[in-house]
Amino acid sequence: MAIRQLPEEIAARIAAGEVVERPASVIKELVENSLDAGATRVEVETRGGGQTLLRVRDNGTGILSAEVPVAFRRHATSKLATADDLFHIATLGFRGEALASIAAVSRLTCTTRSAEETAGTRLRIEGGTVISHSAIGRPPGTEMLVEDLFYNVPARRKYLSSERTERRHIDAFLTRYAIAYPGVAFQVTHNGREALHTSGNGSAREVLLDVYGLELGGSLLDIPPELTAGQAIQVRGFVGPTTVHRANRGYITLFINGRWVQDLRITYAIIQAYHTLLPVKRFPVAVVMVDLPPEDVDVNVHPAKTEVRFREADSVFRAVQRAVRATVISEAPIAADWRPPTATQPIPSLSATGVTAPTTRASLAGLQPARQFALPGTATPAASPSTATTSSAPADPSGAAKLPPLRVVGQVATMFIVAEGPEGLYLIDQHAAHERVLYEQLLSVWAEGRVPAQPLLEPVTVTLPPDEAARLEERLPLLASLGLEVELFGAGSFLVRALPAPLGQVSPQELLADIAAADLDRSPVREGLEALTVRRICKRAAVKAGQVLSREEMENLVHALEQTSNPRTCPHGRPTVLQIPVAQLAAQFERR
Numbered sequence: 001m002a003i004r005q006l007p008e009e010i011a012a013r014i015a016a017g018e019v020v021e022r023p024a025s026v027i028k029e030l031v032e033n034s035l036d037a038g039a040t041r042v043e044v045e046t047r048g049g050g051q052t053l054l055r056v057r058d059n060g061t062g063i064l065s066a067e068v069p070v071a072f073r074r075h076a077t078s079k080l081a082t083a084d085d086l087f088h089i090a091t092l093g094f095r096g097e098a099l100a101s102i103a104a105v106s107r108l109t110c111t112t113r114s115a116e117e118t119a120g121t122r123l124r125i126e127g128g129t130v131i132s133h134s135a136i137g138r139p140p141g142t143e144m145l146v147e148d149l150f151y152n153v154p155a156r157r158k159y160l161s162s163e164r165t166e167r168r169h170i171d172a173f174l175t176r177y178a179i180a181y182p183g184v185a186f187q188v189t190h191n192g193r194e195a196l197h198t199s200g201n202g203s204a205r206e207v208l209l210d211v212y213g214l215e216l217g218g219s220l221l222d223i224p225p226e227l228t229a230g231q232a233i234q235v236r237g238f239v240g241p242t243t244v245h246r247a248n249r250g251y252i253t254l255f256i257n258g259r260w261v262q263d264l265r266i267t268y269a270i271i272q273a274y275h276t277l278l279p280v281k282r283f284p285v286a287v288v289m290v291d292l293p294p295e296d297v298d299v300n301v302h303p304a305k306t307e308v309r310f311r312e313a314d315s316v317f318r319a320v321q322r323a324v325r326a327t328v329i330s331e332a333p334i335a336a337d338w339r340p341p342t343a344t345q346p347i348p349s350l351s352a353t354g355v356t357a358p359t360t361r362a363s364l365a366g367l368q369p370a371r372q373f374a375l376p377g378t379a380t381p382a383a384s385p386s387t388a389t390t391s392s393a394p395a396d397p398s399g400a401a402k403l404p405p406l407r408v409v410g411q412v413a414t415m416f417i418v419a420e421g422p423e424g425l426y427l428i429d430q431h432a433a434h435e436r437v438l439y440e441q442l443l444s445v446w447a448e449g450r451v452p453a454q455p456l457l458e459p460v461t462v463t464l465p466p467d468e469a470a471r472l473e474e475r476l477p478l479l480a481s482l483g484l485e486v487e488l489f490g491a492g493s494f495l496v497r498a499l500p501a502p503l504g505q506v507s508p509q510e511l512l513a514d515i516a517a518a519d520l521d522r523s524p525v526r527e528g529l530e531a532l533t534v535r536r537i538c539k540r541a542a543v544k545a546g547q548v549l550s551r552e553e554m555e556n557l558v559h560a561l562e563q564t565s566n567p568r569t570c571p572h573g574r575p576t577v578l579q580i581p582v583a584q585l586a587a588q589f590e591r592r
Helices: 007-017 021-038 064-072 083-087 096-102 154-158 163-180 203-221 266-273 311-329 360-364 430-447 466-474 476-481 510-519 529-541 551-562 584-590
Strands: 041-047 052-060 107-113 120-126 131-134 141-147 185-190 193-198 234-239 252-256 260-263 286-291 346-351 356-359 407-412 416-421 424-429 453-463 485-488 493-500 578-581
Touching: 007 096, 021 041, 021 052, 021 096, 021 141, 041 163, 064 107, 064 131, 107 485, 131 234, 131 356, 154 185, 163 203, 163 260, 163 286, 163 466, 193 203, 203 453, 203 510, 234 311, 234 356, 234 476, 252 266, 266 286, 266 360, 286 311, 311 416, 407 551, 416 430, 416 551, 424 430, 424 551, 424 584, 430 529, 430 551, 453 485, 453 510, 466 476, 466 493, 485 510, 493 510, 510 529
Parallel strands: 041 185, 252 286
Antiparallel strands: 041 052, 052 141, 107 120, 107 141, 120 131, 185 193, 234 286, 252 260, 346 356, 407 416, 416 424, 424 578, 453 493, 485 493
């Protein structure tokens, strides 16, 4: 075929594929334009997850009537004049591609009025072609109405996700910018229902409460400005204390010069700042904003403008890590010394949230009845000291998976149960073992449709960020089948009325946050959502490392583990049992 230049219409659609990936991409570009225009109020409305309608309205400076048609041409921008301007970009937009790309794949109506003019302008474009251009009366500011997104690109429209998923991506972006720009009032509605409303009074703490709720938003720590005062790299924002953590990195938000970016290196700096302060495979909650000279960061890396490159990346890494670490340590200093507990000293234990709390032997002995490691209504009996030592678990035909009858000896480091068996010494990870027991029992009763639910004395209100609230809303029928009675209670809020019976001591806020944060839909393992959700629940409900167990509780747990079909690993694949053969012990003591 002969080489020819593509028509402008086709070239625009190809370029749009780099800028407009999904409805959230359109929202991102339009909201950033509103912020660049100095808006103090931004209203966002969507229908059909943004595929049917997207509307962004602001009270910014508006566009001059003569420049409105020019704004929708490719590479048309008011933010760059010379090539040198690329080296010190101080605005969110600069490429001049967004409006042309959006107009090329939608039916777009722009209504705007500059504060310098008495009349506004309305421009309607379909598939990149101007349909109408007229004058109109309106207050200063701009309204962008995008309808039928990707109507002329059926392949892209076909592979968009569900309405709720697309709405979740939109909420994830808008909540981040609402936190970073507390002086701007954001109002977000989906299908006529309000999802987010901030006052715009400049209080970032107030926005955190609106987005994360009272419990999580109120617990975050301010990064003191004086930590980086007078330095070229300024670090500010909010970080969670060591008692607040999540199952993935989704709660780590990073802004560079007011722009939301995704940077693995700086994210790792935040995680490293919590080194030795959080449980294994748990991640902090953080909103970190880094300000540095524009010439020291390159934002012209990708058309989506979510990736950046630093002139001195190591300096940024160190500044972020030090500021976050200093903030966390100042609120939760590390003990300088540790001594083994005596009979009169409290025994350190870890609660379900990982907080070190004193638990005396007297208070532990007062727990009546002792913890039972079986769900109500299951066939696993409560083992007594006499039966646990002589229990005879059904033998597995292979002789490899099942555990032999074990006799509990004691507990080491309040993490491991020591037991004796016919083949030697057994060390059992109490948390992993309890996870396995709960996992199999809960899956069993769920399959039979009889998950026991425990009503709460008083319903508990749980508030989540809008994007995670949308994800949890999708899973409400599944949670109901697992014994969690949860109902929608306003924008981003849920009312918890009952929990599965073994989760009586678990915080509903932390449990729902874990379930909502888990990306179950994209799990590489071909398991049902039910099994994945049960696994998440069991991780939260199981006894923790550092939790003191009585002998009866240890015997109950070991006996319950013996009855499971796969006692050697927890639901996440970690080992539960370490076996030391008698021959190895004899060799260590030089007994031949």
